[in-house]
Amino acid sequence: MPGATTSPSDIDEGVRTEAIYNNTSVWIEWKHPDPSGPPQYDGGMDPKIHARVRKLAALLSKNNRTVRFRAPFCRGYFIDQDEGRFGLVFEKPASVPPETAPTSLHTLIRAANTPGSTVEVPSLTDRITLMKILAETVERLHAVDWLHKGLRSTNILLFPKFPRKDSGGEDEEEMNYLAPYISGFDYSRPATSDDMTERPLENPAADIYRHPTVQHEGNREASLGGHRENYKPSFDIYSLGIVLLEIAHWKTIDQILSIDLESPRLRPKDTWAVRERLVGGGGGAGGEVVRGKRGGEETFEVRKELSGATVEGVVRACLEGPRAFGLDEGCDEKREVVAAGLQRAFGEGVVRKLASIKV
Known part of the structure; x- marks a missing residue:
């Protein structure tokens, strides 16, 4: 160009x-x-x-x-x-x-958790509104048969509101969390495309947001038989669930699960197991995740007071996938009747539920 x-x-x-x-x-x-x-x-x-x-x-x-x-x-x-x-x-x-350059949601979340940082955690009202906007955006994107394939907090961009003066008279930028921009359409494609799904590049920091069956080839367990599913709407919804979880806590998913993405000891199984750690074995998601032991196994319980039972249910549905929306786990999402059912259930079980929250 x-x-x-x-x-x-x-x-x-x-x-x-x-x-x-x-x-x-x-x-x-x-x-x-x-x-x-x-x-x-x-x-x-x-x-x-x-x-x-x-x-x-x-x-x-x-x-x-x-x-x-x-x-x-x-x-x-x-x-x-x-x-x-x-x-x-x-x-x-x-x-x-x-x-003014855009700032990613991921950067802002990490900054708020950095000792000595002046970046503040946004209000619960702003966080809930941000969740609503992102869920509505995914619904609209899927309504025209497009998949994002790269939903994660690094691809949600924000700009500051009009500068204001702090107590010392210096310009102070306040982020506008009510006007996010969805970016990173790197691997988007029409949902109805029959082309072979384009593989994501190997990147643990991106894989941690992806459904385990579409993570990089090295992150798939032998139990999957080396099979890579074509990308489908429920995988976008899964990634949305991870982002909503981050917004609920105002921590990145690696911080929530204590995964050091820079560690030389990091293995593919660490990102592959994220979904199981969040929703498997009766664990919860959507509030503050707390590590504990149950029957000798590590579990993740939820403090619902952080974000409420509605947000917990919404996040869990996104992470669980088709079954949470009344469909079979292995359903063919390219079938018109299945795609329409998933779109309708996502609208009712995620978008409308978030819209109903009063803060």
């Missing part, structure tokens, strides 16, 4: 890069095709992936849809031939100063 300029030192720092496009402040999100996919000997891109990126850019370039999906407006995309990747170009909200 001609006209977009970035700093060379920034371009390798991660999946999100600040840039200028036609004198407008934007950011670029990078999409790296699966390195295990079919080789492109001419130096080009896999046509199927290219087509998917083109459709995604079109989806996110229509104002009515970006509002519905809480997505930033997409100005288009380009191919970075040198690095073998696509770049999606996103516009910042008009109300945000050009020099």
